[in-house]
Amino acid sequence: MSTELENPHYPRWLKDAIFYEVYPQSFRDSNGDGIGDLPGVIEKLDYIRSLGCDTVWLNPFYASPFRDAGYDVTDHYAVAERYGCMEDVIRLFEEAHRRGMRVVLDLVPGHTAELHPWFQASAKHERNEYSDYYIWTDSVLTLGETDLRMIAGDVEREGAHAINFFSHQPALNYGYAHPDPNCSWQQATHAPGPTAVRAELNRLMRFWLEQGCDGFRVDMAHSLIKGGGNQAAMHELWAEVRAWMDIDFPDAVLLAEWGKPAEAIQAGFHMDFMIHFGTSAYTSLFRKQWGFSFSLNPYGCSFFDRSGRGNIREFVDVFEREYAGSRGKGFVSLPTGNHDVAPRLADGRDAEDLKVAYAFLLTMPGIPTIYYGDEIGMKGVQGLPSKEGGYIRTMVRTPMQWDASEQAGFSEAAQSAFYLPLEERADRPDVATQMSQPDSLLHCVRQLIALRRAMPALGNEADYRTLFAEPGQVPYVYLRSNQEQRVIVAINPTAQIASVSLSTSIVNLERAELVMGVGELKFEADASVLTLPSVSFGIWCLT
Template sequence: MIAAVARFARAALLPGLLGIAASAAELRPPPAWLEQAVFYQIYPQTYADSDGDGIGDLRGIIQKLPYLHDLGVTGIWLNPCFVSPFRDAGYDVADFYRVAPRYGTNDDLHALFAEAKRLGIHVMLDLVAAHTSDQHPWFRESQRAAKNKYTDWYIWTAGVGQLFAPNQQVVVGTAERSANYIASFYSCQPALNYGYAKPDPTQPWQQRIDAPGPLAVRAELKNIMRFWFDMGASGFRVDMAGSLVKNDPDGTATAALWREFREWMDREYPDKAMVSEWSEPHIAIPQGFHMDFLLQWTKPGYASVIRENGGQPAIFDRRGTTPFRKFLTEFEPLLAATRGKGYMALHTGNHDTTPRFGNGRDARDLVVAHAFLLTMPGVPFIYYGDEIGMRSPPFTVNKEGGYERTPARTPMQWDASPGAGFSTAAPERFYLAIDPSPDRPNVAAQLTDATSPLRAVQRFIALRRAHPALAASGDFRALLADIGQPIVYLRANASERVLVALNPTDRAVTGELPTEIDVRGATVLDGEAHTLHPAGSRSRIELPAVSYTIIRLAQ
């Protein structure tokens, strides 16, 4: 959630968390299957419609699992698919235990888990932990004047005259009880009560984290996770993971909560995994998450990799005016801080990100950018359609609270038919209109083109899975990273060293490699024309415009 990211990011670099790990129980290593994992994010509304009503559904996703298997992905992250009034596209949950009828049934989700497992694909659900819909039965009971089980499951002020809460949105005068409630994002999303790390003694409505209400909410969150784990879910992506406990300026209480959950998972579900929407991996990973996303809202270096940032061209832009070093300055300390504990998750984009990965890029640009994402350490996430370079159309429509994010959520483009193969419904009945561009990319065309981004993604994933040096925990060392040079880095493990060289610019570039990098006897694993010049002390590498090469060095 965009607004929430900005609120909790301010606590990112405060030092209060640093001592927690030493005093807590030792965490188990991440599940082994994450080491070579490649995830694919599916927005269920717009991926594949099996029943012709114009809205994607779970049976449609099941029908497309062979495609995902052939692509090589080993995991799916599914955006919220639970019962909801859909005022925020499902991030306003009204029943955490039941699939929304527009997507199917719980039996359909169970079938998705089973068929995905048969194909070697893990399925992660989206856990909206910070809030519910205002239509949720818990909230309907909580807002009543008479005290009941749910009275303290949400954050209520002492009376309707309490209009201000620092850094929080207060919704006024809508409840039966004489109180206002705190909302996470939209007013229809009342915040669940995980308590206050430092309650204000002048505000008795601010409860401690060990008060009965917060403890009950925490127990129920665990029940929700257990329910879906037992049905077959492989894990959860946790929405707004860093913002559960309020007035938690150093993040200690929120981190301790997730540490408790991780220790529970280590005991009862050691093969399950969590990835956080936190974008502070040096905090999130040591305190319980197996993975943490880098997000463009809080990481300016990562924001500059694929997209223009603050008027400055992206690193992967033909102009070549933003150095790769801008990203490394941010990335390398985070990598060192999380080494051996878990993984950063780099992604092509997500449902909140515009413009999309494909905007402003042709097929060659996309291939080079994918070569980067799929050869970096950590766990990569591909947003649906980014493997073919889908673009954000110039829409101004707001669909289910998407506003400016809506263009990133258009139907998947499976073929060149008027409905793009998404649904048998008339296009005017689609959840969202498809990209109207006559040259919009599609899966069918790219599967038959050996030079297409889709086929490149298949190769890169296969390469990543075949070469342990390219996997999540392989060593990473940047070799060249300045303007006018190719982007060059080394991935390595005990058995091999793989050199990755990228040139996203519109001109040929040359760079000198460190003296210890010997290119004699190297084997090209994938890539286009390049020139290696073994030299007496320093070898040189030349790359033509918009190109890449991936080389296995002789041991």
């Protein structure tokens, strides 16, 4: 029987997609200046494909002063010189497509750099065509009548302007869903200024799609329209984008940085990353000790922690809701991490811990996303000074480690010229070494991806059902299934042996084949008892 949905709301290639995020300045330097570049990405496409990943999400390469690592754009149509040129971008698209791969670009629609020509014109005293491209109050003294962060007194225009993140990132004006009548400067979403900004957004998206990109990951996708109660207005904005994309570029995708997949997909996106904001569910898996005090509740650790003090329900309760709200319409993505998520997945974990984490990440429904270097267990470098606005995030943006040489195969430049320093630990992981070790994390990741692709029940579209997930208990057990196949996955990240009795009325494991991992099954009259050793996982196909 067919495994495909009859009327999917997304391009069909997403049903098999596995993403790999590339932070270009830290991936591979091809010209010896110490900074990764686009030819370096092209050079490593075969490696990415060898993992089983078929889609590259590329962080910004646009012209920028790099006060926020390229998320402060001065020209959306130009390539920053340090990365290469437009011909390199086109060649990247072509080389990826020749390999059956796709490239998704980072889109930064909510703000620009303060050095962008639009803002420089908008900040002028005289009215001009860009005056309403950004959000301005009517006085430099108007700072307290808005819930936005405002900057005043640094330009000649009478007014304060809104910022989205850093002080040098003025917010573009997509309007207010419900303008406050007491704030005459708040413009409606279809006022001339916001309408012109929408037109610019559509123009630049169309430009890159015509060059050959396969879609966009949209930075801060939920925040463009300001003011409370803006959900309907945000849906309208992205519905307009989807309307022309679906006609002119039906295979192109929209991925959201929203943090609430069911909401983002309802708004018109094909996929949303369930990450560290919007909900604490993602943080509860791997990084809870970084964001929550142990004293606040008895389950103060991440679920993927050997202590067994994690609470899988913190994740499952939210995931089940987001999964149900997006099923058949789009996808949830549970990434290994990204350029904004600190620390890396490997922090505080060894290779065996990481194999269990990957067994989870690569058997869940939705679209897997691997952040460069996570597949070999890179930890990054803690305690670094901020680089290009990275601050605490700087630790997860260090150079990719390709081999065991002094420069790790990243660059021919002296290490002193590197964009960021390499890890200095004696057991620093690298691709070449792990390729030669059959039991390495890298090989485990490749095997899990190959298994996912070989088993329809583990596919992006296949169903998910929780079988056992209790606070403070392990294992976490779930069923993946489609019309052709059923697969049981059991996860035990703790240092203790984990055992669970599953009623045969829920699932009968008597005819189960272990296809990867470890575990023992015993059968009683009305139950199947599943036991896992410490720090392990098991994947069974029900025959």
